[in-house]
Amino acid sequence: MVQSTTRSGLAFSQKLLALTLAAVLGGAVAVMGDRFLPRADASVEPVTALAPATAAPPAPAAPPIAGARAGLPQFGDIVARYGPAVVNISVTGMTKTAAGGGLPDLDDDDPLSQFFRHFGPRLQRPTPIRGLGSGFIVSADGLILTNAHVVADADEVTVKLTDKREFKAKVLGLDKVSDIAVLRIQAKDLPTVKLGNPDSTRVGDWVLAIGSPFGFENSVTAGIVSAKSRSLPDDGYVPFIQTDAAVNPGNSGGPLFNMNGEVVGINSQIYSRSGGFQGLSFAIPIDVARNVQAQIVSKGKVTRGQLGVAIQDVNQSLAQSFGLKSPHGALVSGVDDQGAGAKAGLKPGDIILKFNERQIDGSADLPPLVANTAPGSSATLRIWRNGKEQDLNVRVGEMKTDQTASAAAPTAAGKLGLSLRPLSPQERNSSGLNGGLVVQDATGPAARAGIEPGDVVLAVNGATVKDMSQLRQLIGKAGEHIALLVQRGEAQIFIPLDLG
Known part of the structure; x- marks a missing residue:
């Protein structure tokens, strides 16, 4: 018994010595349950005596991904450099709400129907509105980009900088199709952002958003690009950048930066069942915004190209039916007889594969490309027809829409809050009026008084109005209270109207 115990003690001591040597010579060991396992990140080769004789050779390491960096990206430098160019936007205005539950539902031949049609809007009471959003400075002399829905229907727009300075902003114009608005503040030597190229942004790249979610000014969030060229319902002319950066109400109009500190998009929308952020946010590519900005600044409105065709996606079954090797392109399902597509020879059943050498993978790719083409310019279509490719030359038409941008300054009687235009010859003939100005938009005092688009301003304080110059003279002579016919x-x- 004594000899057996001594041998057992010797064996135990040898095992203990072996484990001690392994710890000293072979580096650290990690404990998993009641077993001893070599650490995966050990830098010292394991002791040969401890390695099983039948151990398989180690698998070759996977090649590193090009551009991969250890650790998370650092956003602080971008925020410090370009954060001061991000502004907070607050708006005030008036909206009309129906008093007493709205207008009664009457038949067209009911005598009261005509009364409510002519005087009904006066039964609506103006209600003050306030809103918050974001924007960013693109030129040192005070040019700012934001979303159109941030400043639409605003009577007053206030821009606040990170240094707490505040400015009253003028809306140079807004474009509801792209949801872009251009503002101007009277200031110099302002901090500006650097604009980038959205085409160079890849899915999976890190991006940074700055804005004022729920009024929390200059909040910074980050995420990655989840997808590109997303087409959303009622927004077919904008190829949105989808991200998972946290964006909430108040972020609208703020910039989306890449890791080079360049603005690649304008945060515009979120997809949410709750009204708050749920991981899906959408930004307007900055090249779309730059195009709108250039047109508004130069000519006060935005024009877009149009082919005059209806299109749909090509699925696998349609591709097989038309003899395409793979489903791609935009299938023409209808052609406007007077449109640019019909004049170029497009027919239902044609599949548009390229527009000016730009590949069309799906039907959502085509509308933004056509819209960003100047009306009247020439373009080349690569189409699939009768089992083979061919090219068509088309002169792009102009999109007709009531949502194109307009600058209020040239035609608005600013003191009244009215945007006006002269009657057309047809309107003069049909109405029997010799003068007057048609209301295109009403804000401020005019909106509060109940004036609405379509009204015709005939006189100011009893003096007949024939044109804009006469209206300006009459308003200049009037006091704080005037009466419009x-x-x-x-x-x-x-x-x-109370102009006080």
Whole structure:
């Protein structure tokens, strides 16, 4: 028994010595349950005596991904350099809400129907509105980009910088199709952002958003690009950048930066079932915004190209039916007889594969390319017809829409809050009016008084209005209270306005 115990003690001591040597010579060991395993990141080769004789050779290491960097990206330098160029935008205005539950539902031949049609809007009461958003400075002399929905229907727009300075902003123009607005503040030597190229942004790249979610000014969030060229319902002319950067109400109009500190998009929308962020946010590519900005600044409105065709996606079954090797392109399902596509020879059943050498993978790719083409310019279409490719030359038409941008300054009576235009010859003939100005938009005092688009301003304080210059003179001579004679439908009414 004594000899057996001594041998057992000797064996135990040898095992203990072996493990001690392994720890000293072979580096650290990791404990997993009741077993001893070599650490995967050990830098010292394991002791030969401890390695099993039948151990398989180690698998070759996977090649490193080009451009991969250890650790998370650092955003602080971008925020410090370009954060001061991100502004907070607050708006005030008036909206009309129906008093007493709205207008009654009457038949067209009911005599009261005509009364409510002519005077019904006066039963609506103006309600003050306030809103918050974001924007960013693109030129040192005060040019700012934001979303159109941030400043739409605003009577007053205030821009606040990170240094706490505040400025009243002028809306140079807005474009509801792309949801872009251009503002101007009277300042010099302002900090600006650097604009980048969205085409160089890849899915999976890190991006950074700065804005004022729920009024928390200059908040910074980060994420990655989840997808590109997303087409959203009612937004077919914008190839959105999808990200998972946290964006909430108040972030609208703020910049989306890449890791070079360049703005590649304008945060515009989120997809949410709750109204808050759920991991899906969408930004307008900055090249779309730059195009809108250039047109608004130079000519006060935005024009877009149009082919005059209806298109749909090509799925596998349609590709097989038309003899395509793979489903891609935009299938023409309808052609406007007077449109640019019809004049170029496009027919239902054609599949548009390229537009000016740009590949069309799906039907959502085509509308933004055509829209960003100047009306009247020439373009080349590569189409699939009768089992083979061919090229068509097309002169791009102009999109007709009531959502194109307009600058209020040239035609607005700013003191009244009215955007006006002269009557066309057809309107003069049909109405029997010799003068007057048609209301295109009403904000401020005019909106609060109940004036609405379509009304015709005939006189100011009893003096007949024939053109814009005469209207400006009459307003200049008037005091804080004036009365406008307005024709609405078949009726003429005086509407008092308080300009105080």
